[in-house]
Amino acid sequence: MVKIVECVPNFSEGRDQKKVERIMSVIKNNNEIKLVNYEADADYNRTVVTLIGDPEKMIDALMDLTSVCLKEIDLTKHSGEHARMGAIDVIPFIPISGIKMSECVEYSEILANKIGETFNIPVFLYAEAAKQEDRVKLPTIRKGEFEGMEEKIKNPHWKPDFGPAKRHPSFGSVAVGVRDFLIAYNIDIETDDEKKTNQFARAIRGSSGGFQYIQAGPVYLENRGHTQVTMNILNYKKNPIYRIFETVKMEAKRYGFNVPSAEIVGLVPKDALVRSLRYYYGVENKIFDKEMSIDEVVEGCIKYLKFRDFDQTKIIDYFL
Amino acid sequence: MVKIVECVPNFSEGRDQKKVERIMSVIKNNNEIKLVNYEADADYNRTVVTLIGDPEKMIDALMDLTSVCLKEIDLTKHSGEHARMGAIDVIPFIPISGIKMSECVEYSEILANKIGETFNIPVFLYAEAAKQEDRVKLPTIRKGEFEGMEEKIKNPHWKPDFGPAKRHPSFGSVAVGVRDFLIAYNIDIETDDEKKTNQFARAIRGSSGGFQYIQAGPVYLENRGHTQVTMNILNYKKNPIYRIFETVKMEAKRYGFNVPSAEIVGLVPKDALVRSLRYYYGVENKIFDKEMSIDEVVEGCIKYLKFRDFDQTKIIDYFL
Numbered sequence: 001m002v003k004i005v006e007c008v009p010n011f012s013e014g015r016d017q018k019k020v021e022r023i024m025s026v027i028k029n030n031n032e033i034k035l036v037n038y039e040a041d042a043d044y045n046r047t048v049v050t051l052i053g054d055p056e057k058m059i060d061a062l063m064d065l066t067s068v069c070l071k072e073i074d075l076t077k078h079s080g081e082h083a084r085m086g087a088i089d090v091i092p093f094i095p096i097s098g099i100k101m102s103e104c105v106e107y108s109e110i111l112a113n114k115i116g117e118t119f120n121i122p123v124f125l126y127a128e129a130a131k132q133e134d135r136v137k138l139p140t141i142r143k144g145e146f147e148g149m150e151e152k153i154k155n156p157h158w159k160p161d162f163g164p165a166k167r168h169p170s171f172g173s174v175a176v177g178v179r180d181f182l183i184a185y186n187i188d189i190e191t192d193d194e195k196k197t198n199q200f201a202r203a204i205r206g207s208s209g210g211f212q213y214i215q216a217g218p219v220y221l222e223n224r225g226h227t228q229v230t231m232n233i234l235n236y237k238k239n240p241i242y243r244i245f246e247t248v249k250m251e252a253k254r255y256g257f258n259v260p261s262a263e264i265v266g267l268v269p270k271d272a273l274v275r276s277l278r279y280y281y282g283v284e285n286k287i288f289d290k291e292m293s294i295d296e297v298v299e300g301c302i303k304y305l306k307f308r309d310f311d312q313t314k315i316i317d318y319f320l
Numbered sequence: 321m322v323k324i325v326e327c328v329p330n331f332s333e334g335r336d337q338k339k340v341e342r343i344m345s346v347i348k349n350n351n352e353i354k355l356v357n358y359e360a361d362a363d364y365n366r367t368v369v370t371l372i373g374d375p376e377k378m379i380d381a382l383m384d385l386t387s388v389c390l391k392e393i394d395l396t397k398h399s400g401e402h403a404r405m406g407a408i409d410v411i412p413f414i415p416i417s418g419i420k421m422s423e424c425v426e427y428s429e430i431l432a433n434k435i436g437e438t439f440n441i442p443v444f445l446y447a448e449a450a451k452q453e454d455r456v457k458l459p460t461i462r463k464g465e466f467e468g469m470e471e472k473i474k475n476p477h478w479k480p481d482f483g484p485a486k487r488h489p490s491f492g493s494v495a496v497g498v499r500d501f502l503i504a505y506n507i508d509i510e511t512d513d514e515k516k517t518n519q520f521a522r523a524i525r526g527s528s529g530g531f532q533y534i535q536a537g538p539v540y541l542e543n544r545g546h547t548q549v550t551m552n553i554l555n556y557k558k559n560p561i562y563r564i565f566e567t568v569k570m571e572a573k574r575y576g577f578n579v580p581s582a583e584i585v586g587l588v589p590k591d592a593l594v595r596s597l598r599y600y601y602g603v604e605n606k607i608f609d610k611e612m613s614i615d616e617v618v619e620g621c622i623k624y625l626k627f628r629d630f631d632q633t634k635i636i637d638y639f640l
Contacts, residue, residue: 209558238529
């Protein structure tokens with residue numbers, strides 16, 4: 001099975017469009033990995049890049065990106081609303097298919113080592129790749145930001161996992177890590193009663209005692225004239241989409257609210273959809289083949305999960 | 321509104337039936353509180369007593385119980401399979417109706433103070449009543465048991481919350497605390513496939529990413545010839561019965577399994593049932609009155625929640 005990872009490097013330039021394009025050119029000229037999209041934010045002065053591909057090719061692309069950011073970005077001259085400690089601030093690896101979390105951790109270590117050795121940049125491993133408990137959360141590592149890191153990194157407790165224990169004068173430092181894929185998922189509720197929609201959000205979200213890997217809240221969509229339960233699914237294997245959809249429909253029934261549709265924001269792995277379609281195929285006693293085509297997945301999602309504004313370009317595997 | 325608490329004192333005698341009866345007589349002769357049941361376990365050498373009633377009357381009854389246990393039980397001569405540190409080992413308060421957790425904490429402190437002052441017994445506050453983080457869990461306090469407590473209690477870190485910092489020579493020490501009501505609830509699945517039933521348990525239980533306050537597992541009932549999802553509901557307000565029942569039915573649908581019935585083991589507060597009936601009344605657009613009679617609750621539970629072997633004697637409020 002082909003190994004596919006997603007990487008979402010964030011680099012610290014979001015205002016100078018020419019500079020952003022010069023940086024992005026090393027990605028655009030790379031045919032070995034797929035650029036899904038990139039978004040430059042002027043307020044944050046930061047650009048978020050979404051890439052997918054083979055993990056070894058990904059490492060090459062990220063080394064090229066590091067090299068060009070080292071040349072183009074000087075953090076001593078950088079300001080923006082988003083906290084940052086490096087020219088590339090953070091690089092998360094996300095397992096997409098054919099690859100385990102633990103393998104992604106290995107790849108993140110290979111990249112971290114290369115960045116440290118090649119460019120003399122301090123690298124911290126975070127999230128699933130973290131080697132110390134207080135490096136799991138990125139903000140803990142990043143506290144003090146570029147400016148504070150000059151002193152912080154001299155403290156033996158904050159010795160980087162790779163590279164020198166000395167802040168790079170213009171690049172700063174970078175966090176490399178591994179996290180699970182996150183699905184941004186919204187369910188439409190045919191009501192303008194945000195309070196009741198909040199009840200449904202509370203019923204399913206982990207922080208209120210609901211499903212552990214669900215973050216959820218209510219939102220009223222002015223232009224559509226109805227509410228949504230808006231969610232992040234942090235682990236679609238343990239909290240599959242169908243279970244969330246069916247539970248919200250069940251809750252909405254008590255007020256007679258219609259739940260006509262739902263949407264995916266950004267990308268979703270085919271695997272997450274196939275797992276949910278399997279449920280409905282079971283209910284309807286239909287023959288299920290987990291190797292179903294992307295077209296069949298799209299059709300099933302529209303029919304059973306009531307996805308709107310949905311097509312194959314929302315499915316990561318389409319780009320592979 | 322009348323304040324009702326449940327208390328479940330555990331005392332360290334479960335073999336000598338005459339002694340158990342002498343101890344229980346102070347409860348049986350008390351008309352101010354309701355004895356729901358008591359179970360003496362010979363292997364554990366321990367008796368678990370379930371009481372409900374007014375919290376102030378409860379404190380009087382528990383003082384009487386402490387007094388008689390002090391007279392009847394000598395821990396230097398006690399052995400049994402269950403860990404214990406006192407003649408009465410633990411006294412949890414559980415809010416039932418008209419009373420908040422925080423008020424129960426106050427009552428638990430009143431009792432703890434009285435036991436300490438009157439009988440010179442060291443008292444530790446645990447669970448919701450704990451004043452230190454490592455006193456939340458009873459086993460942490462009890463570690464070392466009666467025998468080890470002689471030294472442990474001299475450590476300033478283990479100074480008791482009330483009473484002397486000295487183990488009582490024959491009684492030992494006691495933990496007094498507050499916890500939420502726990503509902504033991506089982507859902508019947510018309511299959512003998514324990515593996516699939518385990519899938520449903522995993523879908524809903526907190527430890528697998530499901531609902532936070534649900535403990536669940538599969539069980540095959542030899543004499544009935546089908547499986548159950550067997551559960552504890554640790555917080556019925558955040559994880560109401562109807563939501564669990566409907567979610568399990570939804571999951572079972574994928575295999576076409578029938579979910580004909582469910583059962584409550586032990587007692588359930590009326591409030592927990594009324595909250596769930598409210599859902600079904602909503603779905604059916606029926607007028608809902610939360611002051612419904614116990615008979616109406618029983619009827620609704622049989623109709624909507626498919627309770628079997630259920631009558632008013634399963635409802636705590638019936639005894640009040």
